[in-house]
Amino acid sequence: MEKTTEQPARRFDVMSIFVGTGLVAALVVPWYGLTYGYDTLLWALFIIFMFWNGLSITAGYHRLWAHKSYQAHFIVRLVFALGGALALQNSIKVWCSNHRNHHRYVDDELRDPYAPVKGLWFSHIGWMLRDYDASKLTEANITDLTADPLVAFQHKYYWLLAFTLNVLAPLGLGALAGDAIGGLLLLGFLRLVICHHTTFFINSLAHYWGDQPYSDENSARDNAYVAWLTYGEGYHNFHHTFQWDYRNGLRWYQFDPTKWLIGSLSLLRLTYALKRVAPEKIEASIVQMQLKQATTRILKFRDLNADEMLSRLDQEYDKLLVTLNAWASCRHEWLELKKANMTHKWQHNEVRLKLRQLEASLELQRFRWQMFTQQFA
Ligand SMILES: [Zn+2]
Ligand SMILES: [Zn+2]
Numbered sequence: 001m002e003k004t005t006e007q008p009a010r011r012f013d014v015m016s017i018f019v020g021t022g023l024v025a026a027l028v029v030p031w032y033g034l035t036y037g038y039d040t041l042l043w044a045l046f047i048i049f050m051f052w053n054g055l056s057i058t059a060g061y062h063r064l065w066a067h068k069s070y071q072a073h074f075i076v077r078l079v080f081a082l083g084g085a086l087a088l089q090n091s092i093k094v095w096c097s098n099h100r101n102h103h104r105y106v107d108d109e110l111r112d113p114y115a116p117v118k119g120l121w122f123s124h125i126g127w128m129l130r131d132y133d134a135s136k137l138t139e140a141n142i143t144d145l146t147a148d149p150l151v152a153f154q155h156k157y158y159w160l161l162a163f164t165l166n167v168l169a170p171l172g173l174g175a176l177a178g179d180a181i182g183g184l185l186l187l188g189f190l191r192l193v194i195c196h197h198t199t200f201f202i203n204s205l206a207h208y209w210g211d212q213p214y215s216d217e218n219s220a221r222d223n224a225y226v227a228w229l230t231y232g233e234g235y236h237n238f239h240h241t242f243q244w245d246y247r248n249g250l251r252w253y254q255f256d257p258t259k260w261l262i263g264s265l266s267l268l269r270l271t272y273a274l275k276r277v278a279p280e281k282i283e284a285s286i287v288q289m290q291l292k293q294a295t296t297r298i299l300k301f302r303d304l305n306a307d308e309m310l311s312r313l314d315q316e317y318d319k320l321l322v323t324l325n326a327w328a329s330c331r332h333e334w335l336e337l338k339k340a341n342m343t344h345k346w347q348h349n350e351v352r353l354k355l356r357q358l359e360a361s362l363e364l365q366r367f368r369w370q371m372f373t374q375q376f377a
Pocket of ligand 2: 102202
């Protein structure tokens, strides 16, 4: 008997949205522009809509609701909830349920909704084109969200909000700018298609292309180019390793406008309780990855006196870890003293001096480690 693989039913409604909006953005938008032109005001509104849409997903759906990496004032949550309906990526409830399953079962072919192991196309868009079980709403993993009236409201009126924001608002704003059709084409179609695919890159490209400096236990990668396309979400290896940190781009020079937005709003007290992973934990995971990579390379070229090299590598690793832990506990002590308002100034100065000394020895130890591991690069 011939063996057949049963595939879930096709989602023609979803397909028509992607194909329809894609064709309008690729053909009608440039034709209209060449024939009638778009007003500068419409381009300015287009940029505002792009950021509203993109950041509502990254700062709102992703870092606020799915991961709870910070808290936000009602006004901020309202703006993100509306921006999420504008983004046409399903309600907060469905999006977060899928995303939490993605982190929990990452790379599991059956349970990870976007499963990168099933190919670039599947993780980018294919997972939405059929009625897969993995992408169905799991109420059990979002019980903390269902109690939020704003989340419940957005879920209940999702399609009404989505239609109003994607069609009526662009038409209305376009009319105010003197070109309703131009408004619909730029703020509606073009913005939606660009934002769809740039967000989808986080599930596709960010699991295929880039480095794994923090962990290789799953396929997530850090990639600066993808970060530029995804409002900072391209530092996906860091994110999958430390998912509740409000930052994805850890360093100041890494492009992460989502982190900058959350940080700036905290200065206005519109966001608060921003979560950060302790620096020693981050550094320990980097060093552990470097140890893993150097060990693999030493074993690959056994003729290089492997046993001696491995033992020296372990020694350097242990020394670095001891210094890192000493620095971390001293830093903790210093932060506690600062919190207690430095009642004993002499004690404060003593701890500060010890911290400086440990910082210097950590720097030296890091340098030794880099020099040692780089020879196997
Ligand atoms: Zn995530
Ligand atoms: Zn991911």
